[in-house]
Amino acid sequence: MRIICTPIKDDDVLSLHVGDIVYLKGKIVTARDAAHRRALEYIKSGKKLPLDLRGMVIMHAGPVAMRRNGQWEIVAIGPTSSYRMEPYEGEFIKATGIKMIIGKGMMGNKTTKACSKYKAIYAIYPGGAAAIAKKNIVRVIDVKWLDLGIPEAMWILEVNNFGPLIVMIDAYGRNYYNEIMKHIMKHTNRIINKVDKEINL
Amino acid sequence: MYPSIESIEKALIKAIETAVVELPSDVREYLEKAYHKEEGLAKAILKSILDNVKVASEERTPLCQDTGLLSYYVRVGTKFPYIDHIYEILRNATIRATKEIPLRPNAVNVVNNVNSGDNTGYYVPIIDIELIPNSRSLEVIVMPKGGGSESPSISKVLTPAQGIKEAMRIVIKQIAMYAINSCPPIVVGIGIGGTFDCASQLARKALLRRLGRRSSIKEIAELEVTMLNLINELGIGVQGVGGRVTALDVHIEIAHRHPATLAMALCVSCWALRRAIMKVNEDGEIKISSYSGDTI
Numbered sequence: 001m002r003i004i005c006t007p008i009k010d011d012d013v014l015s016l017h018v019g020d021i022v023y024l025k026g027k028i029v030t031a032r033d034a035a036h037r038r039a040l041e042y043i044k045s046g047k048k049l050p051l052d053l054r055g056m057v058i059m060h061a062g063p064v065a066m067r068r069n070g071q072w073e074i075v076a077i078g079p080t081s082s083y084r085m086e087p088y089e090g091e092f093i094k095a096t097g098i099k100m101i102i103g104k105g106m107m108g109n110k111t112t113k114a115c116s117k118y119k120a121i122y123a124i125y126p127g128g129a130a131a132i133a134k135k136n137i138v139r140v141i142d143v144k145w146l147d148l149g150i151p152e153a154m155w156i157l158e159v160n161n162f163g164p165l166i167v168m169i170d171a172y173g174r175n176y177y178n179e180i181m182k183h184i185m186k187h188t189n190r191i192i193n194k195v196d197k198e199i200n201l
Numbered sequence: 202m203y204p205s206i207e208s209i210e211k212a213l214i215k216a217i218e219t220a221v222v223e224l225p226s227d228v229r230e231y232l233e234k235a236y237h238k239e240e241g242l243a244k245a246i247l248k249s250i251l252d253n254v255k256v257a258s259e260e261r262t263p264l265c266q267d268t269g270l271l272s273y274y275v276r277v278g279t280k281f282p283y284i285d286h287i288y289e290i291l292r293n294a295t296i297r298a299t300k301e302i303p304l305r306p307n308a309v310n311v312v313n314n315v316n317s318g319d320n321t322g323y324y325v326p327i328i329d330i331e332l333i334p335n336s337r338s339l340e341v342i343v344m345p346k347g348g349g350s351e352s353p354s355i356s357k358v359l360t361p362a363q364g365i366k367e368a369m370r371i372v373i374k375q376i377a378m379y380a381i382n383s384c385p386p387i388v389v390g391i392g393i394g395g396t397f398d399c400a401s402q403l404a405r406k407a408l409l410r411r412l413g414r415r416s417s418i419k420e421i422a423e424l425e426v427t428m429l430n431l432i433n434e435l436g437i438g439v440q441g442v443g444g445r446v447t448a449l450d451v452h453i454e455i456a457h458r459h460p461a462t463l464a465m466a467l468c469v470s471c472w473a474l475r476r477a478i479m480k481v482n483e484d485g486e487i488k489i490s491s492y493s494g495d496t497i
Contacts, residue, residue: 076263129249183436191377
């Protein structure tokens, strides 16, 4: 079991390739649609973000959280579909210096290019595996931009053995999903043609 | 003594909790089968999924953070003592469950994008009601459906000449294009016939059927098996990393069509096909359990 600690160094990033499985120890920050939009507005207008993200990991996730005895607690957390963040991610990587993005599903060419240019990776967490994700969160360190609502806020979490994370985009320009998608598309027409032969209705 | 409205509401909250915490046994069984068929990355992810299902049920915590838009499939007796309060019971249970379990608030106003915060809003939760003549019973099946798996779903009205074959081509195309983001292995619900909304409803309701149970119509049962094989041939695999199991099962429901139309609809569920049932019997006895396609 390969464990990577935050903050992540370029050497760690360069040692990873598509298809590798890693686990994370340290800090992760959640950010989905609204947090990405606001972060880019801040960056554009020269405003400082509420935390330094260099070497950090962001996760596309909207948790269920509740406050118990004055302490925030994560009830459930898991990845959300990452393609929604594709329009923002390239610029986000460039401006913040994040080294790892955790999500689920496909991400596109902008992210792939930024990952190889600024040395970062995109890894997926098993979608819907919220109960084990919660188990591997040690504590809520802080929360920023709570005015965006609980799912959209940036939750800063301490994690241990957080994974399995499967590298889908590495810093060498490979996008595993693009490769799989090409394979699927190649077969789709052949399979669609089988409908004529195999279905008699 | 017949239960009060309050105890029926409480039972419904318990059923919602059961739905988001416990994966029905048929779905679990099919995920285990998939685990034995796969290797490499797909197997590693399935291992996490199965571990997750176990942890969620043991610790009574939601197995997925997307606790979905709540859908209720209701069968209510015309003599059910609280039939006049049925909508109020469903709405109140939704609001209370959102706070008490808690569920993620997932109801967003389409005009101003404001989240209602309690999972209710215009036409939400989604309620489907069937009447049972001369009965005092109430049966509610809860299906919380996540947002990510909705992307391949589609409804179209074809011409009869295009036929079921074209409907099946559309299903394969949609899955090939969009299922990677739908947390596969998926469960595929297909509706054919009726009007376009009727086909959509059938496609959604098809997800309530026990996995592995075939349609009672011979030709449709065969079509289900053929489609399952063709979809799995796409090789999308668990979470889109490639593999043998893309779909756990395909369920097709049909309605009679208008002479001029052939409506079709596809409704996809992620692997976390969550369902639970709450039942109030004729004599007022309340039962709650996870739902694998058989009434309790």
